[in-house]
Amino acid sequence: MKLYDLDVSGNCYKVRLLASLANIELELVPVDLQSGAHKKPPLSELNPLQQVPVLQDGATVLRDSQAILVYLAGTYGGLAWWPAHARGQAEIVQWLSFAGNEVEHSLCAARLVQKFAAPLDKAAALAKVPKVLSVLDQHLKANDWLAMGRPTIADCAVYPYVALASEGGVSLEGYSHIAQWMARLEALPGYLPKP
Ligand SMILES: N[C@@H](CCC(=O)N[C@@H](CS)C(=O)NCC(=O)O)C(=O)O
Incomplete structure (x- = not known):
């Protein structure tokens, strides 16, 4: 199973x-975005949005990190990471949407500007950060x-x-519940350090 991948991509x-x-085995296929490899075949044929990550598992080709997480967890991860019942799935999808929307347009966008000089509005991205981190911190105050x-x-x-917030110029100071959650996740067996 191939993951078309970029090491610095969150x-x-x-x-x-x-x-x-x-413990799911992936064959990593590095994609050189700087040389525009995502805009040429095979990547552009696998993903018309010309973005990574893309997962190829036999005839199954998927784009979007959230969709790939659902597929991998549901197909190969047992019920631990993606439950069989709609109530649990919906609870999880709330946070997948949060990652794809609120986090993407704030923390991720700020990092893209600061680290990769992306032509995005960093001030607008940073303005969204306090709400995103507060919602997360408040949730984690009551939940591990x-x-x-x-x-x-x-x-x-x-x-x-x-975890990569500092690369966008964002400090996590004062968000103690987020810090504790990150430490819990980083202590899990099999944790992969951030890029
Ligand atoms: N919603 C997508 C976003 C994917 C994305 O933005 N990928 C970036 C790398 S992190 C990319 O390939 N950018 C190249 C481009 O947009 O030209 C996901 O969650 O996977």
Whole structure:
């Protein structure tokens, strides 16, 4: 099973993190974004959005880190990371959407500007950060994990860009519940250090 991957990408790291925690074997295929490899075949044919990560498992081809987490956990991770019942799945999807929207447009966007000079509005991204971190910190004040009272793909989806916040110029100081959650996740067997 191939993961078209970029080592510094937080979205790709979400997938590598789950694979490491859940002991799922992946063949990493590095994609050189700087030379535009994502805009040429085979990547552009596998993902018309011309982005990584992309997962290829036989005839199954998937884009979007959140979708890939669901597929890997549901197919290869047993019920630990993605439950069979809709209530638990919906609880997790709330956080997958949070990762793909709120986190992507704040912490991730700020990092893209600061680290990779992406043509995005860093001030607008940073303005969204306090609400994102407050919502997360408040949730973690009452819960050890994001969903279902145990580590799930919700944590794999949200953790990367929070852990990489300093690369976007964001301090996590004062968010003690987030810090404790990150330490819990980093202590899990199979944890893969952030890029
Ligand atoms: N929603 C997608 C976003 C993927 C994404 O933004 N990938 C970046 C690397 S982190 C990329 O390939 N950017 C190249 C481009 O957009 O030109 C996901 O969660 O996987």
